Amino acid sequence: MEPIAISSTDSESSDWDLDLYKALNASQLEDSASSFPNSRGDRFLSLPSSSGINSTGLQGSIQPERKPSQNGHSSHSNHDMEDDQLQILSSFGDSKRILPPSFPQSSSSSRQIVPPRGVGSSQTRETYGKTYPHQWPNHVKAHMEETFNRASNDVMKDNHVSRVLPSYMNPISVPTSQYGAQSDLYRPGVVNEQAAVDERLIYQVALQDLNQKLPEVDLPEGLLSVSLLRHQKIALAWMIQKEKSVACSGGILADDQGLGKTISMIALIQNQKFLSKPKSDESLKAEALNLDDDDGKDTVVVDEENHEVKLITEASTSTQKFHNRKPAAGSLVVCPASVLRQWARELDEKVPDESKLDVLIYHGGNRTKDPVELAKYDVVLTTYAIVAKEVPTKVTDEEDDDDQRTGDRFGISSSFANRKRKGVNGGKKKKGRKGIDGSIIDCSGTLAKVNWFRVILDEAQTIKNARTQMSKSCCGLRAKKRWCLSGTPIQNSIDEVFSYFRFLKCDPYANYQSFCNQIKIPISRSSETGYRKLRAVFKAIMLRRTKGTLIDGQPIINLPPKTINLKAVDFSTEERAFYQKLEAESRSRFKAYAAAGTVSQNYANILLMLLRLRQACDHPLLVKGFSSESVSRVSTRMAKNLPKDMQSNLLNLLETLTICHLCKDPPEDAVVTLCGHVFCYQCVSEYLTGDDNTCPAPKCKSQIGADVVFNKATLRNSVHNDDDNHGASSSRIDAKSIVLQQDYSSSKIRAVLEIIQSFTGACSSSSSSSNVGEGPIKAIIFSQWTRMLDLVEMSLNQYCIVHRRLDGSMSLASRDRAVKEFNTDPEVIIMLMSLKAGNLGLNMVAASHVILLDLWWNPTTEDQAIDRAHRIGQTRPVTVSRLTIKDTVEDRILALQDEKRKMVASAFGEDQSGRSGPHLTAEDLRYLFMGANQPV
Ligand SMILES: Nc1ncnc2c1ncn2[C@@H]1O[C@H](COP(=O)(O)OP(=O)(O)OP(=O)(O)O)[C@@H](O)[C@H]1O
Known part of the structure; x- marks a missing residue:
């Protein structure tokens, strides 16, 4: 019997590993597989020798046998759950065996599944479970762990438990339940039929694009006032092609920041406007009807013999058409408020007078309420905040509920779905208001009352969190073509990619369950193969060039280096002393929370401690805290007019430790709104410039504005007639210290x-x-x-x-x-x-x-x-x-x-300079989409 190490100091050990471990029934594990320490004192899980897996790298070739249950799936006794884990373990060796030749055969593809040290101890699991709840943002978990590792190590040592490595060490954190009772569903090849068809389509598109030299398209003279650069002509050709694609009409233009995604998109809009035949009123009306058929009413058929993909559009009934009829509008650009004017400027400066586009900035209190008016423009510019306000999330919420049901049924994604349930609207579906006659009144805003030809999300990473209102509302926009522009589409985790697939309606990955099956779980099983698969999918829908990309051996762009x-700067002696004191205090508090098992209850406290440490690195005075004058100026009069008990209640809210509803950090210049929600002053102000005056706290629909945003000084002044602007966030700070003076540099x-x-x-x-x-x-x-x-x-x-x-x-x-x-x-x-x-x-x-x-x-x-x-x-x-x-x-x-x-x-698949790694081959693609033994 060959032992296999399941415990390691491997830095990839993570939530996922722990979840995996938690999915095991510890007693069963210990019953059925002997565990004994290695020379480091780590624990080993022994596998039956027939598994063919050895301790040096899981390179065996035999899949552990599974006992199918009567319904074809494995029965899920604890014993079988253990089998599932063995299956996952052994798949690493298996994937190595069947990798196509172009795959690097490094041992790193055989990533070990490594629960944290001390997994045999129930105390470890308990401590972990209490300490790092899944609902905490990954960066917080990671950072908490990193920041306090020494403190927690001490505590863990004291308690004979091991250090738990942070989740970021592993890019994927798959909830336990996903590997729960029905893990058969997560084996490659065992996917539902529709997903398989959809995936085959993506495969076909990836195959078509493979090694095909990307063509270039230029615009006729007079449509732009500047010449397109070569990579922009390639982007234009690619986008024109993608807009015709049936797999996903649109895609992600993910060029590095500053390579000119805006101008590439303007070129696409110009191309469509001026190169398509002018339409008569009648054909425009017809288009309005056809546009109603968007978003999934087309059936896609793959003609495998001819390597072609065909689209069959179902005829909808005339009654449906009548009810769905909405004006057909042009292109909608959704962007952060801060770049709205820049878009307008680019559209103005880069398009000559003779071919100007009609552009509307849909922003501000006086924006039109008439959808027909919106439909008159070639381009409408708006912000994410306005989309979130105007576009109902009903469809997406229903999909969420479906995901939830699917998740419940298959034992997967329940943690994702649970989080979603708690999200926007508290899981309640938005319904139209009822009119006097009982009919449903459509409460959606003007943006939702037109059928867009094209929706472009600029800085699309704004929707990366699929559970946010913004992300769901963007999906709710009706459009024929959908585009994401982002130089940084992935920032924290692979889950973010799901949001783009969902917006793009890119099946099968637009469904969270399929996304997990086809992308997330393969990555968690073997990061090398999994990421290759993701890159293959990206091939079909994403164009990405970095500033290090070469085209025909030439740099994409000649930018100065x-x-x-x-x-690395050194603290002064005084600053170091200040910092060390703060750090020692933080560590001992964290230690106390950990020892008492109350870390999760002290979430806000811990974040605040981290914030102070980070701020102390900039200037100790930031730790002391002082309030921005501009806040008080605006709302002082309003605060004075509030009833006394309301003033006190709001002040209490501000003085109770909490987290900014927008940035999820402890608030800088904390302010509270009349509806009782706390934010950083900067965050809420930024939000208000986005032109949404609905409070951004979940479930809150109150109207807010600068006059109902109060800081501590204003409220204290009103409550106690106390002009003192002390916002000191730490009582133990010696305010007289030299480093806490404003003029201390x-x-x-x-x-x-x-x-x-x-x-x-x-x-x-x-x-x-x-x-x-x-x-x-x-x-x-x-x-x-x-x-x-x-x-x-x-x-x-x-x-x-x-x-x-x-x-x-x-x-x-x-x-x-x-x-x-x-x-x-x-x-x-x-x-x-x-x-x-x-x-x-x-x-x-x-x-x-x-x-x-x-x-x-x-x-x-x-x-x-x-x-x-x-x-x-x-x-x-x-x-x-x-x-x-x-x-x-x-x-x-x-x-x-x-x-x-x-x-x-x-x-x-990029190296440090941003260059792409080796190209995928057709064989790679077939393997990645179809598995090793399936015919294409
Ligand atoms: N072909 C061109 N000719 C002249 N100027 C150009 C051209 N392409 C882009 N630019 C200019 O380069 C700058 C960067 O372009 P742009 O803002 O479109 O980049 P981006 O990829 O959208 O960047 P980000 O991701 O930061 O928004 C802009 O000032 C734009 O006007």
Whole structure:
């Protein structure tokens, strides 16, 4: 009997592994498989020798036998559950055996399934279960674990339990139940018939595209005022082709930030408008009817002999047509509020007068309520917030319920579905209001009352969380063609991809169960093969080029180089002392929670501790907390007019530790709305600029505005007539400490000033420098905290450095003005930007330096920020300085970012420079879609 290690220090050990372990009945496991320690004291699970699996890498070739039950599935006694785990284990060896030749035959494809150490101890499972509930966001789980690992290790050592590695170490976290009672359903090849047909279609499309040199299409003269670059002509040809595709009419244009996705999309719109025959009124009406047939009424047939895919459209009844009749509109662009004007500008500047498109910005309180009016425009620009407000999620909610039922029936995805159930509307379906005569009144907004020809989601990662209202509402838009534009479609986990499949109606993956079967679970079984499969699917629906991509051996674009420097800064002695005290306090509190098994109950506390540590790295004063004056100014009068008990209740809410409903971090500049929901001031302000005035807290439909957003100082002032603006978040902080003074220049601020000085000569008595002919050297400085921007601003003022600022509390018009002045005014050399408000979409090529003051959870957000400067139009080399403080929580965030980068690179098959890995072959595709033994 050969033993196989199931315990390891492997950094991929994760929730998934633990879930897998939890799916096992521990006593059965120990009964049926002897367990004994290895030399490290780890535990081994022994497999029957007939499995052919050996301890060195699961490279055996024999599948464990399963006993089919009468209904064809395995019976699911505990013993069989154990079999399921063995099956999963053995599949690693199996996948190796049947890999096609072009697959790298490295042992890494045989990823071991490794429950955490100490799995034999029920105490471990108990501690884990209490400590890291699944509903916590992955980054939080990961970060908590990383930040407090030493503390928790101590506790675990004390309690004879092992360290549980964070979930991010494994890109996939598949809930236990997915491997539960009916795991047969998760074997490749055992999928429902429709899913198999749909998948075959994707396979055919991937095969058609394979190794086919992508053609180029250019627009006739006069349709654009600039020439398309080569990669944009390729994108145009690809998009035209995809819009004709029946597998999924549209796709994901995932080019790196700044490669010109906007202009590629404008070219597509122009192509369709000017190259299609002008339509008569009658044909437009007919189209309105046909458009009602969208979204799944077509039947797809694969003609395998001819390698063709055919579409058969079912005729719908005339009554249906009558009821569904909606005006046929052009292209709808949905984007974050901060890039709305940029889209309008691009449409204006890149299209010459003689072929102008009719563009409507659908934003603001006075937007039209008439769907016929919307239908008059070629392009309508709007925001995600407005879509969320106007488009009912009924269909998606029903699908969710279906998923739930399916999940319940098959024992899968219940954790996903449960989370969904708790989501928007509390699981209640939105229904139309009843009119006086009992008929249902359609409550949907104007956007939902037209049939769009094309819907384009710009910065499509905004919908990455499939459970959000925004994500569901986007799916609810009726459209013939659907597009996602994003340079960073995957940020935290593979689950995010599901959201795009669902929006694109890309079957079979638009269904969560099929997505798990076909994509998520294969990745969790063998990351190498699983990711190859995902890349094969992407081949059919995604076009991605990075700045490192070569076309015919030539760089896709000749941009000046970008150099990223990780600048590790040292704390001053005082800052270090401050930080260490804070860290020691945090650790001992975490230890106490862990020892008492109350970590999950102290979720908000722990997040706050983390926040303070992160902020202390920027400037100790951030930890002390002080309130932004702008909040109080707006709502002071309103607060004074509130009844006293309401003032006290709102103040209590603010003083009770909680999480911002929008960014899910402890709030910076906490504010509470009249309806009693707490946010960061910046987050709620940013939300309000998106033109939705419904409170963004789940289930809350209250109307909010700047006048009903209160901070602590305002409320305290009203309740106690107390003007004291103390927002100190830690009672133990010595406010007199030198590092807590506003004029204390923290190490990071000093580092920033040094960098500015290095390229401008500012911050010294000498005057600012500039490159002759190219204008002055400029920099963008990003921080996730507006208070850090305040502090940097004070230093800039001190040295008379002319700057502008962009944060979430500013109106769109003032943001626009700030960007324009930074880009054009030679006096303005610094732009202070909030990472939350300024990382997307904006063109700021006037800057050749980017300084990131603090680290963000996922590296793609930082990449987006950096690419505001490193994009088409940049003429100078770009230098990026990422500032971190040595030996702090920031080291662990860096490690976390590395893991996420690896996950994203695996999903796209890219190396560090962004180049693609080896191409897939036809044989690879067949294997990936069909398995080893099935004929195509
Ligand atoms: N063919 C072209 N000719 C001239 N300018 C171009 C061309 N293509 C793109 N640009 C310019 O390059 C800049 C970047 O383009 P764009 O904003 O479309 O990139 P993007 O891929 O959408 O980036 P992001 O993902 O950051 O939104 C813009 O200023 C745009 O006007």
